[in-house]
Amino acid sequence: MTAIRKAAMNAYESILWPSMRDESWRYTDTRAIAATDFKSADPSTVIKADSLSPFLLDSDMPLMVFADGVYQPDLSTATSMPGVQIHRLADVIASNPERLEGRLASHADYQDDPACGLSTAMITDGVVVEIEAEATMETPLHIVFFNQGTTHPISTHPRVLIVANDRSTGTVIESHVGTSEQVILSTPVTELIAGDNVNLDHYRMVREGAATWHLGDVALHQGARTEVSSCVLAFDGPLIRTRMRGTLAGEDGNAILHGLAMGHEDRHIENLLRVNHMVPHCRSRESFKHILEDKSTAAFTGRIYVAEGAQKTDAVQTNRNLLLSNTSKATARPQLEIYADDVKCTHGATIGELDQEAMFYLQARGIPADAARSMLVQAFAGEILDDVAPESLRNQAQLLLRNRLPAAEHLAAME
Amino acid sequence: MLQITNLHASIDDTPILRGIDLTINDGEVHSLMGPNGSGKSTLAKVMAGDEAYEVTEGSIVLNGQDLLELDPHERAAAGLFMAFQYPVEIPGVTMKYFMRTAMNSVRKNRGQEELDAYEYLSVVKERAATVKLDLELLDRPVNGGFSGGEKKRAEIFQMAMLEPSACVLDETDSGLDIDALRIVAEGVNTMRSPDRSFLVITHYQRLLSYIVPDVVHVLVDGKIARTGGKELALELEEHGYSLIEKGNAVDA
Ligand SMILES: Nc1ncnc2c1ncn2[C@@H]1O[C@H](COP(=O)(O)OP(=O)(O)O)[C@@H](O)[C@H]1O
Ligand SMILES: [Mg+2]
Numbered sequence: 174m175t176a177i178r179k180a181a182m183n184a185y186e187s188i189l190w191p192s193m194r195d196e197s198w199r200y201t202d203t204r205a206i207a208a209t210d211f212k213s214a215d216p217s218t219v220i221k222a223d224s225l226s227p228f229l230l231d232s233d234m235p236l237m238v239f240a241d242g243v244y245q246p247d248l249s250t251a252t253s254m255p256g257v258q259i260h261r262l263a264d265v266i267a268s269n270p271e272r273l274e275g276r277l278a279s280h281a282d283y284q285d286d287p288a289c290g291l292s293t294a295m296i297t298d299g300v301v302v303e304i305e306a307e308a309t310m311e312t313p314l315h316i317v318f319f320n321q322g323t324t325h326p327i328s329t330h331p332r333v334l335i336v337a338n339d340r341s342t343g344t345v346i347e348s349h350v351g352t353s354e355q356v357i358l359s360t361p362v363t364e365l366i367a368g369d370n371v372n373l374d375h376y377r378m379v380r381e382g383a384a385t386w387h388l389g390d391v392a393l394h395q396g397a398r399t400e401v402s403s404c405v406l407a408f409d410g411p412l413i414r415t416r417m418r419g420t421l422a423g424e425d426g427n428a429i430l431h432g433l434a435m436g437h438e439d440r441h442i443e444n445l446l447r448v449n450h451m452v453p454h455c456r457s458r459e460s461f462k463h464i465l466e467d468k469s470t471a472a473f474t475g476r477i478y479v480a481e482g483a484q485k486t487d488a489v490q491t492n493r494n495l496l497l498s499n500t501s502k503a504t505a506r507p508q509l510e511i512y513a514d515d516v517k518c519t520h521g522a523t524i525g526e527l528d529q530e531a532m533f534y535l536q537a538r539g540i541p542a543d544a545a546r547s548m549l550v551q552a553f554a555g556e557i558l559d560d561v562a563p564e565s566l567r568n569q570a571q572l573l574l575r576n577r578l579p580a581a582e583h584l585a586a587m588e
Numbered sequence: 589m590l591q592i593t594n595l596h597a598s599i600d601d602t603p604i605l606r607g608i609d610l611t612i613n614d615g616e617v618h619s620l621m622g623p624n625g626s627g628k629s630t631l632a633k634v635m636a637g638d639e640a641y642e643v644t645e646g647s648i649v650l651n652g653q654d655l656l657e658l659d660p661h662e663r664a665a666a667g668l669f670m671a672f673q674y675p676v677e678i679p680g681v682t683m684k685y686f687m688r689t690a691m692n693s694v695r696k697n698r699g700q701e702e703l704d705a706y707e708y709l710s711v712v713k714e715r716a717a718t719v720k721l722d723l724e725l726l727d728r729p730v731n732g733g734f735s736g737g738e739k740k741r742a743e744i745f746q747m748a749m750l751e752p753s754a755c756v757l758d759e760t761d762s763g764l765d766i767d768a769l770r771i772v773a774e775g776v777n778t779m780r781s782p783d784r785s786f787l788v789i790t791h792y793q794r795l796l797s798y799i800v801p802d803v804v805h806v807l808v809d810g811k812i813a814r815t816g817g818k819e820l821a822l823e824l825e826e827h828g829y830s831l832i833e834k835g836n837a838v839d840a
Contacts, residue, residue: 529640534676534730535686537636538746539664539694548689552680552729 174270174277178294181283185290197286200472200504201414201443206386211328211358213295214241220319222248228350228380230565234315235259237300241320241357242329244298256308257343262299262332273301277334280392281362286416288388292330292360299332302345306368310343313374313563317348320385322355331361335375339368339396345375346566349389351382362390365403369396369423375403376566380573381410388414393430397423404561407434407442408573414443421448421455432461433557433570435577436469436501446475450486450516459490462557464550465501466577474506475520481512490520495527495553497546543579550578589613590754590785595646597634604630606810608646612754612803615782619796619821620789622807623829628789629673631807632758636670637663650754664690665697667753671743671760673789678730683742686730687712687749694750715748719775736763744775755779756787761795773798793825806832 190207191198220240225248229236235251237259238244244261251259265272283293300316318331335345349361359381367373373395381387387410395401407413419428434442442465448457463471473492494503505522527549535545554574561567590612597605604627612618622628634641635648637660648655653666678686692702703711716723719741731739740760747755757776761769776786776799788799796804796818804820805812806829813832814820824832 528676528678530676531678533636533638533660534672534678535690536660537638537664537670537672538686538690539661539697539750540686540690541661541693542659544689544693545661548681548686549678552678555680 174266174273174296177278178296181278181290181293184284185287185294188285188287188290190287197445197474200470201412201441206358209326209356209358211326214243214327214329215323216243218243218321220245220248220321224321224352225317225319228317228319228348230315230346230563230569234312234565237314237316239298239318239331241322241327242298242318242331251314254311256305256341257310258303258305259314260301262301262334263297265301273334276336276366277364280364280366280394280418280420281390282392282418286390288360288414289362289390289416291328292332292362292390295328295330296332297330299334301334302343303336304338304341304343306338306340308341313344313346315346315348317350318359318361320349320351320357320359320382321353322357322382322385324355326356326358328358328360331359333361333363335363335365335373337365337367337371337373340370341368342372344373344563346378346563347376348378348380349387350378350380351385353382354384355382357382357385358388359385360388363392365391365393365401367393367395367399367401369398371396371399371401373399373401374562376561376563377403377405378566378570379405379407379410379413381413383411385410386412388412389416391415391417393419393428395419395421395423395426395428398425399423400427400429402429402431404431404433404557405444406561406570407432410440412441414445416445417447419448419457420451421457422451424452424454426455428455428457430457430459431557431560433554434462434471435464435574436471437466437577438469439467440469442469442471444473446473446490448477448488448490450477450479450483450488453482453484453486455483456487457489459488460557461492462553463494463503464497464554465494465503466497468498468500470502472504473522474508476508476510477518477520479511479513479516479518483513484515486513486516486518488516488518492522493553494524495550496524497527497550547575547578551575589651590787591649593647595631595634595648596644597630597641598644599630599641603644604641604810605634608810608812610805610812612785612787614753614785616803617780617786617788617799617801618803618805619801620787620805620807621791621821621824624791626807627810628807629758632670632673632756632789635668635756636660661693662697664750664752665694668756669747669750669752669754670756671740671747671758673758673762675731675739675743677732679732681730682726683728683730684726687726687746690746691749711749716745718748718778719744720771721745737765737768740764740768740772741775744772748775748779753783754785754787756789758789759791760788761790761792769795770798793821796821808832
């Protein structure tokens, strides 16, 4: 543990916050972050149940709650269940650090990224989930990282490690939320490690406060015949940057990586995606969608990497941007890096406005322009949201989307 | 009553409609025929309020209301319905959700009560039956992957749902086989009533043996070149449009 923290600190100190001249940080302005003097959160931080309630999902979903990275035992209901061990990371570090070896910080690359480097150097607490072989998680686990901050800027480094052993099934949902206007830097890192024949779904909902910079990582590593998905739903926060990295290390693996982000005001959204096809016969589907209003901006960089010998790779990557204002802006950089010859890899990126013919058709049927616009935006987002399996999470996302759109009352009455 | 007076419209500064006068009394069925490119669809879209076209002169009045003053959705509420020549596919919006939204918006705008779920469903079933529309299509995206016939039947279904007072059908017959054509025509005929008028746009006479018009107009080059009774359609079928294009005769 100490060695990892030290290595990460060295990495972080050697990079620090890069300038926009750095290729992978070209679209994210880190000057304000670099100029801020962050402190760690007070370990006695507590939050009230009331502040949490707008962010909760099903009442019977087991919960792990952290406030500014500090565990909240009174609000956390999750306990280990048959076949599923759920622990605080701090407890595992203290009592069984060997269980983290070769797992924690082994897939989220902290060497080349300051956010991940800082996060890894500062590892203190978070959640470790281990699903035993053959086991099925009966209900999704909901991990809430509530950020409230204090009078001086703080940084928080939420950490999640999910290990799904052979033939296991499970769903984990993270919510990164807050309503405060205090300055906060959050660098959540989640690693998902799936053995063979695993079915694992992961969701990350981002609804940060108005001055919370969110620089996150999701790293997936999957074995043979797995189906692993991760979906980042980014609704609120001045800066939401996610590095998602999937590695298909066993044959017949299937990775589904999705993202939906809605930007407004002068928010910036950045998604950096990389999928590594290391072995033959794997499939990956990557779909990232950005809806941009006002002066918001989004940048997408997606790379499909196919290693030598990874024949019959089947990868499809898309990034679609819907610009709802003249002042919003999107950039897409799809990249292929292929060292095998018998593969099917496609990528496509679109940046466009609402379809005017569809707008006219809806209006000609009596639907007012703002409602028509909202319907088309919902349809655009639907391609991602329809695949969100936990119903309460899907409903929450749909509601967030709808409330952001004009004529919300009008549409809500329709269903 | 639908009254179009001296209507001029252009796209990108190119005049397409060049002075159209057309009055359709309640209960009447008029047919608008004419060669490809003469401006038939342009007229239909201008009536519905497509912003791609600029109206440079003239007026369109429906039951005393100046349609050109209204937004497209307000025209629908005012009683206009235009069945598209090319119905638009809208991925991600189900036909069901679309129809319900349209229905509620139009009713609200007309000051009518919203139908409750049971009433709504029974109206859907009844109107779908008039054009033999498979109810399963309602779970699909709007026009998504519909066959040509399904698209046109869905247009007439929507028309039946929204209970307009003036219906403009833009080449609803194109791409239909004879059975589908008969179904669509029957659907339209059930909707004929003394307080509803129709403008049936078609390139061929074929549809008019099923929907028999009171008046036939021929549009050539953005102007009505000739107006007559239903026998005019037969005449055109026999001689083609070349006669009128050359002669430019108007007998009203
Ligand atoms: N969107 C458009 N852009 C440019 N020209 C158009 C457009 N729509 C129609 N036109 C032109 O207007 C004329 C009339 O077209 P249209 O109304 O579709 O005729 P019709 O329906 O009688 O076949 C044609 O010459 C056509 O090329
Ligand atoms: Mg036409």
